[in-house]
Amino acid sequence: MNLILIALTILALAVGVVVLFSYTIAWCEAANREPQLMKQRFKPAVLIFAIRLMAMEFCYLLATVLAHPLGWIPVPQKTRGQGTPVLLLHGLFHNRSCWWLFKHRLRQSRSNPVYSMTLNYYRKDIEPLTEAVAKKIDLIRFRHGVERVDLIGHSMGGLIARNLIQLREGSDKVRHCVCLGSPHGGSRLAPLAVTPVGQDLIPNSDFLKRLAAAPIPGNVQFTSIFSRNDNLVLPFDSGRMEGAHNMELSGLGHSTLLYHRDAFEAAIKRLQEEDENDPDRHPEQKSG
Numbered sequence: 001m002n003l004i005l006i007a008l009t010i011l012a013l014a015v016g017v018v019v020l021f022s023y024t025i026a027w028c029e030a031a032n033r034e035p036q037l038m039k040q041r042f043k044p045a046v047l048i049f050a051i052r053l054m055a056m057e058f059c060y061l062l063a064t065v066l067a068h069p070l071g072w073i074p075v076p077q078k079t080r081g082q083g084t085p086v087l088l089l090h091g092l093f094h095n096r097s098c099w100w101l102f103k104h105r106l107r108q109s110r111s112n113p114v115y116s117m118t119l120n121y122y123r124k125d126i127e128p129l130t131e132a133v134a135k136k137i138d139l140i141r142f143r144h145g146v147e148r149v150d151l152i153g154h155s156m157g158g159l160i161a162r163n164l165i166q167l168r169e170g171s172d173k174v175r176h177c178v179c180l181g182s183p184h185g186g187s188r189l190a191p192l193a194v195t196p197v198g199q200d201l202i203p204n205s206d207f208l209k210r211l212a213a214a215p216i217p218g219n220v221q222f223t224s225i226f227s228r229n230d231n232l233v234l235p236f237d238s239g240r241m242e243g244a245h246n247m248e249l250s251g252l253g254h255s256t257l258l259y260h261r262d263a264f265e266a267a268i269k270r271l272q273e274e275d276e277n278d279p280d281r282h283p284e285q286k287s288g
Contacts, residue, residue, distance in 0.1 A: 091155025158182030
């Protein structure tokens with residue numbers, strides 16, 4: 001029992017250091033861009049906001065780390081439902097376990113089948129990861145007899161979805177792509193990533209240049225949900241995607257986007273709008 005408590009304490013301290021360090025860098029970046037923030041930093045309202053912001057990110061990141069081992073356990077996914085299936089794609093250093101609350105909310109609010117998968121980000125190239133997602137999509141399409149699926153990708157997961165759709169001719173298989181906290185313009189913290197794939201997140205990397213130059217297919221809807229208080233996507237407006245429906249939130253950190261109801265409701269709103277506009281769900285309208 002003592003060993004467990006010691007391990008949990010060390011883990012909590014490590015998570016706290018990561019959150020504090022990342023927000024210190026994020027604050028410096030924000031103050032360099034907006035020097036007027038320096039005059040407000042010690043105001044009570046600002047301090048309360050900062051404490052709340054970091055406390056939430058600490059709790060949600062710790063929850064993600066504690067759930068991480070569960071993502072490697074092969075458990076059959078409950079995939080019953082009707083409508084366009086949804087595939088959830090996680091980001092760097094996570095696995096499918098990080099979606100546990102998001103997935104639960106999706107199943108409570110919609111009847112669509114929901115899937116997730118674990119990606120090995122320790123590969124040297126993003127293409128095998130994209131290929132794995134493509135195979136998973138084909139499996140889902142075959143299982144449910146549908147032409148297209150919806151993708152929701154957190155952080156790097158959103159960029160893999162874009163790579164599949166824009167550069168790997170996957171647009172005929174995807175109806176809507178929702179990017180959650182994805183660094184479309186890269187992140188200045190990317191050089192700290194310990195995985196080779198993390199290098200693709202460096203601003204102006206070859207991968208990001210190819211994505212930016214690639215046309216957006218007209219048959220796929222894109223939504224980018226990002227937070228102006230993201231502690232890992234620096235600067236925060238790297239979360240804005242050219243040509244997509246952009247939704248800016250505030251008061252949420254990078255991991256918090258996976259759990260906070262504001263982020264979930266923003267994503268579900270866009271999918272519900274797509275459901276309402278999808279002619280395949282309203283066959284009676286075709287004959288009118």
